[in-house]
Amino acid sequence: MSSRTVVLVPKHRMLRRTLYGLLLAAPLLPGGLACGGEEVGFVCEPDYSALNLGPIAVQADGGFPRPCGLCPPHPDGVSNWGCSTAGTADGGADLICHYQSCFGDGRRPEGLREAAVLDSGSELGALFAKAAWLEAASVPAFLRLAEELQTHGAPEELVKAARRSAGDEVRHTRAMQALARRHGADMPEVDLPPFEPRSLEEMLRENAVEGCVRETFGAFVAGWQGRTARDPEVRSTLRAIARDELRHAELAWAVDAWAQEHLSAAQREGLRQSRREALRILGEEVDGHHPPEPLIHDAGLPSLAQAQALFQGLAAVGLQA
Structure with missing residues (x-):
């Protein structure tokens, strides 16, 4: 059996049902008319580029x-x-x-310093260069998660899944770098200070925010791009990435489920509050989502109405957990 078929964490069935339902409905979600008046499945959002x-x-x-x-x-x-x-x-x-709006944030590690993409004259180039940077930043985040899970006595399956996720992110970085270079852009360097030891509760709080909320939403958006991007290379690349990102989201929820047995009632409620607050903040960001038309058309980014529909799907999963 190849490493790509090994199942290390259980499938999150509600998460998968929600995502697949949204993707199957992709052509039916609000799209509106194109600028020329022809119905093509995306809206003419204000260009805030x-x-x-x-x-x-x-x-x-x-x-x-x-x-x-x-x-x-x-x-x-x-x-x-x-x-x-x-x-x-x-x-x-x-x-x-x-x-430009940036979805699919992935698992941002603690202390990550924001980087500016040098101007390439291409909105698509900037999008893919920033995406490559985020994928690269996720590599140390997963390696840290694996080390901390092992330190705190988590099941070996979770540790292995975190390490495997780091390897996935290396491949994702290379794939997004290739798309960025195709459009004349380079990935900025990842500027990340050394990690400091932290408690189980601190690790789990980051997992709730960066994994259960933001990484899960990133999986939704990547799945959407893999279905709707008009550029065949982008569509193929994001479709492969989306499969991995769904497993990463399931890892986050599996870590959250394991944690329930190791925390007090007050600590468990604190995690739920962290997740709800992360959902609230992400919802505000989604409401301010105004991608330029080329990013909707060629890169498959959801329009405002479509992003809101994806977020509502995420909220249904996150608030019931």
Whole structure:
């Protein structure tokens, strides 16, 4: 039996039923009309991909800096992914801040420092470069989870599943890097401080937020992209990634289930509260989701209405646990 067919953690049947139901209904979820009036299954969301902040100072060598730190948070909560400059008629330059929604966050490790994707002139390139960065950051997150599970006496199946997930994320990083390079973008470096020891409760709280909520939603979005992306290479890549991400989500829920026997009633309630708060925050981010049209069309990102439907599916799973 190959390693790709080994089942290390039980399937989360409610999670799978919810996800498969949403994906089967993909063509039926709210889509609206395209800009040209032809019904194609996605909406013309407002394009929040760029914001011109006006003139910036010229450097001594005649070049222009890229002070991405000057870019403010977008009022609708859309992620800031970097900046570029645009020449003006008087020889100066304007600072352009780039904003794009980012779903499929995966398991962000504690202390991960945000990175800006250098401007490639391509929204798709920026999307895939940031996705590759997030996949790369998930590798140490899973290795840490495996080590901590072993330290806290978790079943060997959970430890092995966490290590296997780290290997999955290495493959995902390479796949997303390939898509990014195809569109002229490079993955930024992962800047992560050394991990410090933490308690079982702290580990489980991160698992509840990053695994049961964000990673599970990432699996939903990857599944959606693998079904709806018009670019065949993107669709094929995300379909393979989505299968792994679903197993990663199931690992998070399996860790959560194992934890119930090792925590007090107050600690268990604390975990539920952490999960509910993470759902609330993610719901606000979803409501501010306004992806540019190319990301809906070619990359398969869900539109606002579709993302809200996916989130409602996640909430149904998360709130009943």
